[in-house]
Amino acid sequence: MENPKFLFLGIITIFIVTSTTRIVQCKTYESPQYTVVHKESDFEVRFYRDSSWMTAPTDEISFEKATRDGFHRLFQYIEGANLNFSRISMTVPVLTGIVPGAGPLHSSAYFVKFYLPAKFSAIPPLPLPELNLRPDSWKCHCIAIRKFSGFARDRNIVKEAEKLALSLSKSPWANSTSTDSGYAYSIAQYNSPLKFIRRVNEVWVDVSGSNEDDCKSNLVAAF
Template identity: 45%
Template sequence: MILLVCYGYLSSSISLVQSGLVVDSPQYTVIRSESDFEIRLYGESSWVTALVRGNSFLNSTKSGFHRLYQYIHGANVNSIRFTMTAPVLTSFITPQTNVSIYLVRTYIASESPPQPNPELNLQIDKWRSHCVAVRNFPGFARDDNVDKEVEALVSSLNKHLTGTTTIIQDKSSYTVAQYNASRHLTGRLNQVWINVTVPGCPAY
């Protein structure tokens, strides 16, 4: 086995600059970088999560984000309004039935975020530190291109990391990260994430 060498550097992702605005984002360290993907070690972070059942990535993301939008605009027990953060995540969970499960999340730059109003059916998730493989892609994330990007990321991981101690935790579950509002028609950034285990990453 070839040990994956960690040559990490601290990312500046804590504040992404988009269209002249500074947007909070969770910190990470890049521990491996290739031309078509990188492996990141994310630190602990807090997310507000909406569970959505459906068979469309796009429709489920819109439905979940509508609830998250209300939360960050004051629909929480403390009536606190938060500034928008990036990215918005949509995680696809391998279905046990004919209906898929999507978890739509927004990052909260607070160690103790307030609980959501009950009618929103949201939950606060505390993420432990863990590693993800990340592939960038432009344009809009849609039902007809997300699966292709996931397949491309898995193919790249198999190509570059075969023979190493890297483990893809679940090839059938993935996360799509979107960094831009829908009104931004050009210069868009999206990513697909897959949880991985590599030397130097904590168990997750």
């Protein structure tokens, strides 16, 4: 007869593995759709399709404070602080757009953005007025991306943006950066503040092109 002790341990092991699998599955968040059109060792260019976002403007001077303030209001919105009382699933990334200006972080204002799941993209639930949020529809366009790890802080985001700018200056997209969005650059964050290792952040800079062929044509033109 099989030893009851080992049988019990086997059941516990199966339970832990099953539970862990469920937790991993629950952490698969919806993201805006894109296609990578060019990739190098330190950056890539993506073509993002049409998407809908909810935006929290904030006039905080600090990037970190602006992101916390904006996301706090956005979190209330997705938890039901909207006119439909709708609960909205968490998505990634949380995007902080940095408007060009003379501020200490090359900014004059910030806009914190939450990507709306596809089921809410056509008609987003209206936020409660006191949250000071507004919907933002993105048309398809091209974005240059640089990944960086750790936490996105006031002390490192400008350096990461400058590294992306330097990489772009040596690439086919040297003269293709676009200011149509009104942002100098944006910081995309993919992880909870409670995650301390293997964090993923990105610097986003718009480059010219309103469709996938436009993105690729910049590369082709350089050869």
